[in-house]
Amino acid sequence: MQAEPTDVRGRTDTSAVTAPGLTTRVALWSIAHRWVVVVGWVVLTLAGGLAAERAGDRLSFRFDLPGQPAYETNSAIVERFGSGGDNPPLVAVVRLPPGTTVDSPGVRGELAGVFDRAAASVPGARTASLLTDGGKAFVSADGRTTFALFYPIPEYTSSDPYAKALPALTRAVAGASVAGSPVHVTGASVLASGGASGGSGVLVETLAAGAAALVVLAIVFGSLLALLPLLIAVVAIPTTFVGIYALTYVTDMSTITRNIVALVGLGVAIDYALLVVTRWREERGLGADNRAAVLKSSATAGRSVVFSGITVTVSLAALALTPVPFLRSIGYAGLLIPLVSVAVSTTLLPVILDAIGPRLEWPRKKPAGTVSRLWTGVARWVVGHRITATVGSLAVLALLIVPVFSLNLGEPQAGATAATADVEARAGLRALTDSGIGPGVLRPTELLLPVDANLPAVDGISATAPDAWRHDASRVVDAWSAAEPTSGAGKDALRAIRDAAGRVPGARVGGSPAQDGDFVHALYGPDLLIIVAAIVIVTMLLLTRALRSVWLPIKALLLNVVSLAAAYGVLTFVWQEGHGTRALFSSPATGAITLWVPLAVFALLFGLSMDYEVFILTRINEEYENGHSPDEAVIRGIGRTGRLVTSGALILFLAFVALGGVPQTDVKILSTGLAAGIILDATLIRGVLAPALVSLFGRLNWWMPAPVARVLRVTPIRQTTMEKEDRQR
Known part of the structure; x- marks a missing residue:
């Protein structure tokens, strides 16, 4: 007989079983049809390997700007x-x-x-x-x-x-x-x-990033569970190439999509698996049996994964909607990889955890802790010094943002590419x-x-x-x-x-100089404002429904703007102005940032950083909904997600560093922006500034006007919490 799942206070919580949501129903179906799921993903993975090989000859090296x-x-x-x-x-x-x-x-x-x-x-x-x-x-x-x-x-x-x-x-x-x-x-x-022959290839980059990820995961899990997120990535990445190969028959797909799928896919798939496995571990540590822990992790972490994946997909639509074919192809690739990663994480991962999850804890002999003492301490300090944390974080970010006002778009100067x-x-x-x-x-x-x-x-x-x-x-x-x-x-x-x-x-x-000018007009003209506005509106609606709040999504979007501006500032300071390029890359200043890099950084960082925001805020919401005060919800939420977010960010950082192994200066610039942006976002912004702001605003974080709640068909968290408190009295 299965034990009933419990919440963080030890109370019985049957929501994952008696009123299963979509992710729980998917997990139950997958477990009931485990061989269909396993065989299906194996077939897709093998087909993806074949598709990746054949797609190589069909990928384009052109940088066309039709109509300009x-x-x-x-x-x-x-x-x-x-x-x-x-x-x-x-x-x-x-x-x-x-x-x-x-x-x-x-x-x-x-x-x-x-x-x-x-x-x-x-x-x-x-x-x-x-x-x-x-x-x-x-x-x-x-x-x-x-x-x-x-x-x-x-x-x-x-x-x-x-x-x-x-x-x-x-x-x-x-x-x-x-x-x-x-x-x-x-x-x-x-x-x-x-x-012509310098630098590393996609396979070498991916293997290097995978090896680095395995080291990080081994430290995080201390058991064979470290292999599980990598397995999810091994399935998700080749499967995505099935879609890439199919798209080559419909539209031009750039050769750079291979790098994007391999390295971004590695990071995203591992992030999603990390969230689900960590929550499964936590539920088992609280006394739930294996099946109940699987279902609870699917109901909570799985739901966060779905919303994160949709948010990343929406943000990458920025590239799919541009008038530049090679950037559109990167957008198409970016649309596929998070969706495939979500599918693998919500179907195959519950099957594996249900079948052999406890055995993968070897050689660990004692129950794993899922609460980070380091991040709990950081969160407690941030909450206790919320104004200092907010002002200090903003001051550091302001210094990083200042160089962006001298950003010069163009091809890197010959002295740098040489x-x-x-x-x-x-x-x-x-x-x-x-x-x-x-x-x-x-x-x-x-x-x-x-x-x-x-x-x-x-x-x-x-x-x-x-x-x-x-x-x-x-x-x-x-x-x-x-x-x-x-x-x-x-x-x-x-x-x-x-x-x-x-x-x-x-x-x-x-x-080429005249075409560069057309490139800037095509990418950063009025159409971009429309595209960004559409992405912001759709993301706002998704997050409002996911977080059951109006203010939290607004804050998340504003923090994303700050995060992106800081990444652009680092790019300008390092590459355009040349601070550290000789030491890090044996290259002088480029004098300009490659035309397409800022938009690519926007699309990728916007989605990936929103991943971390959703992971953190959904956990804070859960703690608040379980009756904790806003400050305590922040401390508990960061304590349970801080290590997860920084581990995922470190893996992505290493993946982007591996991307910088190619000889082309353009790709090095892109990898620098992504690597710096993801680390800044996961530590200073999501680890300090975001919780400080949640603590500052208290219960206002969960403000949800009744008309908005009715339209989105959600129950405000504040109301739910008050009802729980009433029942407890």
């Missing part, structure tokens, strides 16, 4: 001329020895031999140099440095459109010299790739920079003009338009300044080029 003017211009350039557009050129650079200039005897002949050989190695490429142009745009002020532009035909079968052209061009100039000086091949794509590039590419960049030509030539603005039109001269702007760059009624003109395109001077140069093009009838502006 620069993107459409770039597409027209590639269609008519076969290359260029938003694909910056490869650049062959030579720095002549002192006393030698491009006008020295024999130098031009040697240049012609090297550049002709290089052009022959990339058939069909558009080329431009001193020899084709004849002007001073390709020569430094001292006459010692010159370069050639090569626009190979791009291939989109890898992240680098010049993956095949670059080795061919490099081999063509290998060992070549002009007046005894070597020729170096560089370019924006070469520098950004961080070395940190992980090969020696030849760095040498080429150094020659351009030291000579005064500057890095701006690595990403020229490409203009599409009528064949008989010319770009008006602009001070500080170099331009080239070889006769070979003509096709029917069109011609291409490249224009650049010495400045980095993402710097203030570089953006001024783009505006000057646009103004000059505006005086030419039929002129169109393209190139």
Whole structure:
């Protein structure tokens, strides 16, 4: 005969059995049909492994912006001329020895031999140099440095459109010299790739993150239970790839979705399993038998998991609704992984706990404690010093937020991306920079003009338009300044080029700097406000119903804004301003934060941090509903969830650190924002500021206007608590 489950005071609580909610009914059905559940998930996991392998060939490396003017211009350039557009050129650079200039005897002949050989190695490429142009745009002020532009035909079968052209061009100039000086091949794509074969792959990242997670879980559980959250992740991640593979037949899916599914999936699935297993442990520690503990954990922790998963899914819709295809694909992946993780955690996990849960406590010999003395002490201090905790937390967060006001969106500057590039590419960049030509030539603005039109001269702007760059009624003109395109001077140069093009009838502006501007408009224009507003409203409704309060969801959303602002501030301080990048990443300041990173950080951190808020507040609600005062509910709630939240955050932190193992600077920036944001959120914000605010507002936290309660069909917690108190009298 099953023992009746009890609440935290030892009283009989039959709600999980006599009035089962959805999660309890799902758990009961899963236990009754355990072999159907187990076999079903095994089949999906195996199918997911196969889908992950096959999906790799169908994932896209493109960064399209359909409908945006620069993107459409770039597409027209590639269609008519076969290359260029938003694909910056490869650049062959030579720095002549002192006393030698491009006008020295024999130098031009040697240049012609090297550049002709290089052009022959990339058939069909558009080329431009001193020899084709004849002007001073390709020569430094001292006459010692010159370069050639090569626009190979791009291939989109890898992240680098010049993956095949670059080795061919490099081999063509290998060992070549002009007046005894070597020729170096560089370019924006070469520098950004961080070395074609460098860095870790998705499998290596996931294994590293999984190993780190196992260490954390072993410390938390001290038994074989540490393997259970990892098992849930092992099932959830491949299963998600079934959906990813299916989506590749409907829409373009970016290759970066593999990283997102693997690492975010690892963190989310483990978080959900941690919550359920920890609650199961707690119920067993209070005297419930195994089946009752499983059902109680499903009714309480399982319900929190469902609401958390839905909230994460809604927040990731921010990416799915953007007009940028590759970000939409990340959003689709983000929509799938929390839903799959919820499904596994509410079906397979209860089956495993019911069947072999107690045996997984080996080698632990005494009952496990589920209340953290550390976090109980922290919560007690926070409640006792609520004003000091609130003011102190906000002061620290304000310092972290300040740098965000200087946030500059754009591609990282060449000096930063060069940190992980090969020696030849760095040498080429150094020659351009030291000579005064500057890095701006690595990403020229490409203009599409009528064949008989010319770009008006602009001070500080170099331009080239070889006769070979003509096709029917069109011609291409490249224009650049010495400045980095993402710097203030570089953006001024783009505006000057646009103004000059505006005086030419039929002129169109393209190139990667112009497309960057379109990217900012597409991502951060008026549509984003609508998307964010929709997410906030839906999240507010979900949380209001889940927490049975109006103020708690408002507070949670406001804290999310603070959390995100702090993460952006850290990104700006570390990467854009360069504080610590040399020590941590052997890289100088980027001068800008990659265009798409802030939106990706918003979508991922908003959902993940809301996870922790739901975990904490639902437990505080439960303690309050059981008759404890608001302060005591905070202490007990944090004491029972603090270790869980920080353990989950640590696992996610390590997963994001593993994501930073890839060579691309863009991904390193993303991983830094996510890692810093998740740790700040789980400790300072959810561990100190959130409970301090709950303590400050007391019973007002559970304010629920009667009309709202009727619409959402919930019973306010304050009313429920008062009814319990009346019954106890």
